[in-house]
Amino acid sequence: MSHDSDGPRVLKHPLSSRLFHWGLILGFLPAALTGFVLWLKPGSDGFVNLAMRIHIGAAAIFTLSAVLYTLLCLDRVVAFVRRIFSYDDRDVGWLLVGGGYPQKMFLGRKIPVPPMGKLNSGQKMMGVAMLFGGIVLTATGWILYAFIPLAPKAFIYWADQLHLVVGIVLGLSLFMHIFLGIYNWGEFKAMFGDGTQPLAEAEDHNPAWVAREIEPVQKAAGGRQLPA
Amino acid sequence: MQGLRPQELAEIIAIDRKKCKGCDACKAFCPTDAVTGKYGAVHRVDGERCLFCGQCLVNCPFGAPQDTVDIVDKVIARLKDGRTTVVAAIAPAVRVAVGEEFGLEPGALVTGQLLGALQTAGFKILDTNFAADLCIMEEGSELITKIRHYALGEAAGHAPGPLPQFTSCCPAWVRYAELYCPQLLPHMSSAKSPLMMAGALAKTYGATEVWRTNPENVFVVGVMPCTAKKFEASRPEFASAAAYWHKRGSAGSYPDVDVVLTTRDLARLLKKLNINLTAAAEFSDADNPLARYSGAGTIFGNTGGVMEAALRTAHFVITGQELAALELNPVRGLKGVKAAGVTLRDAKTGREITVKVAVVHGIKENLGPIVDEVVAGRSPYHFIEVMNCPGGCVNGGGQPINPMGTSWLDKYKAILPWS
Ligand code: HEM
Ligand code: SF4
Ligand code: SF4
Numbered sequence: 001m002s003h004d005s006d007g008p009r010v011l012k013h014p015l016s017s018r019l020f021h022w023g024l025i026l027g028f029l030p031a032a033l034t035g036f037v038l039w040l041k042p043g044s045d046g047f048v049n050l051a052m053r054i055h056i057g058a059a060a061i062f063t064l065s066a067v068l069y070t071l072l073c074l075d076r077v078v079a080f081v082r083r084i085f086s087y088d089d090r091d092v093g094w095l096l097v098g099g100g101y102p103q104k105m106f107l108g109r110k111i112p113v114p115p116m117g118k119l120n121s122g123q124k125m126m127g128v129a130m131l132f133g134g135i136v137l138t139a140t141g142w143i144l145y146a147f148i149p150l151a152p153k154a155f156i157y158w159a160d161q162l163h164l165v166v167g168i169v170l171g172l173s174l175f176m177h178i179f180l181g182i183y184n185w186g187e188f189k190a191m192f193g194d195g196t197q198p199l200a201e202a203e204d205h206n207p208a209w210v211a212r213e214i215e216p217v218q219k220a221a222g223g224r225q226l227p228a
Numbered sequence: 229m230q231g232l233r234p235q236e237l238a239e240i241i242a243i244d245r246k247k248c249k250g251c252d253a254c255k256a257f258c259p260t261d262a263v264t265g266k267y268g269a270v271h272r273v274d275g276e277r278c279l280f281c282g283q284c285l286v287n288c289p290f291g292a293p294q295d296t297v298d299i300v301d302k303v304i305a306r307l308k309d310g311r312t313t314v315v316a317a318i319a320p321a322v323r324v325a326v327g328e329e330f331g332l333e334p335g336a337l338v339t340g341q342l343l344g345a346l347q348t349a350g351f352k353i354l355d356t357n358f359a360a361d362l363c364i365m366e367e368g369s370e371l372i373t374k375i376r377h378y379a380l381g382e383a384a385g386h387a388p389g390p391l392p393q394f395t396s397c398c399p400a401w402v403r404y405a406e407l408y409c410p411q412l413l414p415h416m417s418s419a420k421s422p423l424m425m426a427g428a429l430a431k432t433y434g435a436t437e438v439w440r441t442n443p444e445n446v447f448v449v450g451v452m453p454c455t456a457k458k459f460e461a462s463r464p465e466f467a468s469a470a471a472y473w474h475k476r477g478s479a480g481s482y483p484d485v486d487v488v489l490t491t492r493d494l495a496r497l498l499k500k501l502n503i504n505l506t507a508a509a510e511f512s513d514a515d516n517p518l519a520r521y522s523g524a525g526t527i528f529g530n531t532g533g534v535m536e537a538a539l540r541t542a543h544f545v546i547t548g549q550e551l552a553a554l555e556l557n558p559v560r561g562l563k564g565v566k567a568a569g570v571t572l573r574d575a576k577t578g579r580e581i582t583v584k585v586a587v588v589h590g591i592k593e594n595l596g597p598i599v600d601e602v603v604a605g606r607s608p609y610h611f612i613e614v615m616n617c618p619g620g621c622v623n624g625g626g627q628p629i630n631p632m633g634t635s636w637l638d639k640y641k642a643i644l645p646w647s
């Protein structure tokens with residue numbers, strides 16, 4: 001835990017995770033945007049063709065980031081998978097009130113919500129969708145790109161349908177994710193800054209995580225690192 | 229449109245822009261690069277280059293290319309009008325494929341049921357195997373004339389076209405030659421295709437001798453594995469029955485073949501009429517000579533079929549003996565081209581000549597080197613069969629679309645987006 005004007009800070013996103021997140025920004029985000037262009041095909045042939053080139057380039061970045069992150073930071077991937085699959089009745093309570101977001105956004109009221117860990121229920125569900133959806137999109141995407149004539153037509157047709165539906169769902173979820181990331185400005189600053197967040201903020205958003213998982217670093221010179 | 233005359237059907241194959249994913253797969257099958265469009269963007273068929281072969285249609289995983297010539301209702305109306313003698317001329321490759329549209333195994337031979345079903349629908353039958361026999365006789369005797377003239381040095385009554393002789397029964401191949409290698413046209417057999425012969429036959433001999441009706445009341449429907457046959461039927465030169473009757477004093481102008489149904493169209497027609505092919509009564513039309521045929525025509529739909537049948541005819545005429553089994557072997561270095569050499573001893577002069585024949589199926593993959601040899605004047609062959617579709621008419625563009633088909637297994641190299 002480090003200290004500055006906001007009080008002590010916690011490390012939420014270590015460098016490897018922040019780099020992977022950049023991989024997603026350069027890979028997943030343009031793939032999703034161009035995916036919508038490929039689906040609806042607005043504009044000239046040249047424009048749609050450009051979208052396809054960007055889609056494939058972004059897909060390569062996305063695939064490479066995911067593979068590297070899995071290979072080099074397997075521990076973090078395992079931790080993430082554990083996290084997104086652990087649910088209890090607090091999640092039910094959280095989901096019932098929508099995490100308090102509707103009340104906050106539309107009524108300007110802050111209501112009590114069940115304490116969350118590092119990821120709230122919504123983020124965990126999104127995480128599950130991204131994990132499976134990402135695998136499905138990557139597999140079907142590369143099949144559609146390079147292996148069309150190796151497979152029966154019906155197989156290709158259904159691979160495309162799957163890619164389309166999952167692509168739309170995840171693409172829309174992505175917009176939601178970006179919106180909430182910016183809405184919770186502190187989260188944005190943590191991910192795009194040095195990965196740390198004021199302890200007070202983490203206590204508000206992720207009380208169970210702060211209470212159970214983090215521990216103060218035995219203050220060494222410049223030591224900021226905390227397990228996340 | 230360039231090269232198309234007013235009567236001719238244009239744009240038989242068009243891509244549905246709502247369905248096209250721009251995946252480029254069709255480009256790997258199009259023999260003439262007639263499909264245009266950038267990867268990802270909606271693709272289009274360039275009618276000036278298109279052979280109407282339908283290969284893009286049967287191979288697109290997204291069902292985007294469409295056969296735009298839908299005459300099923302028109303045929304049903306003719307069947308029901310009580311005045312018209314509607315004659316179905318059925319190609320060999322249809323009968324091994326149409327069962328698939330009714331849930332049978334691909335390749336199931338359903339000749340009996342098919343003819344029965346057509347009869348129930350009200351069609352008169354003209355088996356194109358019968359016309360194929362005629363076509364073989366024509367092509368065979370033309371070949372004999374050329375061999376006698378060029379190889380055995382006999383004088384011919386007229387100057388026969390040059391060797392090698394090409395078959396001319398595949399309309400996509402004929403259009404390919406017209407558009408891309410017109411210098412080969414003199415090499416084409418002057419015999420028209422079995423379907424066109426069938427049409428002329430139906431409106432002459434068939435009309436007066438079999439169905440005893442006015443030729444103008446005969447409506448000939450080709451039932452074909454092929455979308456290019458729709459184009460062929462619309463070509464204005466195929467009106468020989470009308471020309472025949474003109475000479476005999478009757479007016480009226482009509483094509484030899486009025487319309488063409490593909491195998492898919494036929495299945496739709498039967499379903500619209502609630503006729504189930506699998507339950508159809510067996511065909512009986514014993515006293516219709518046009519529904520009977522020899523075995524030679526049956527192999528017409530296979531690759532090498534035309535050539536082999538014509539060669540048999542030539543062999544018999546020149547040597548006075550039946551040709552023993554013909555073995556076609558792959559030509560070294562040319563994938564997809566098969567060839568054979570048959571030594572004939574002329575019964576008249578005792579001279580010997582080795583007739584070399586070749587079979588090319590799949591214009592896109594295999595035709596190039598063969599044509600180059602002919603153009604350069606160093607083709608070793610006397611007779612060359614060309615079929616546009618890989619594997620011949622059984623894989624024609626009018627056949628049922630097999631969703632699990634991987635007829636395209638070796639195509640991947642051609643469509644890799646970086647290639
Ligand atoms: C990760 C590797 C990916 C690859 C290799 C890939 C590849 C492709 C390819 C080749 C197409 C064209 C498909 C066709 O022929 O119709 C396509 C379409 C599409 N992609 Fe991706 N893609 C990937 C990831 C994504 C992601 C992450 C999204 C969205 C979040 C996405 C959304 C879409 C959509 C919506 C389409 C249009 C599908 C259609 O119109 O049927 N893709 N992708
Ligand atoms: S194969 Fe079908 S979907 Fe792909 S580009 Fe051709 S017409 Fe379009
Ligand atoms: S019908 Fe044949 S020639 Fe025409 S675009 Fe399709 S594959 Fe090419």
Ligand code: SF4
Pocket residue numbers: 281397398399400401453454455456457615616617620621622623624625626
């Ligand atoms: S090979 Fe047969 S099906 Fe294909 S275009 Fe030629 S005639 Fe038609």
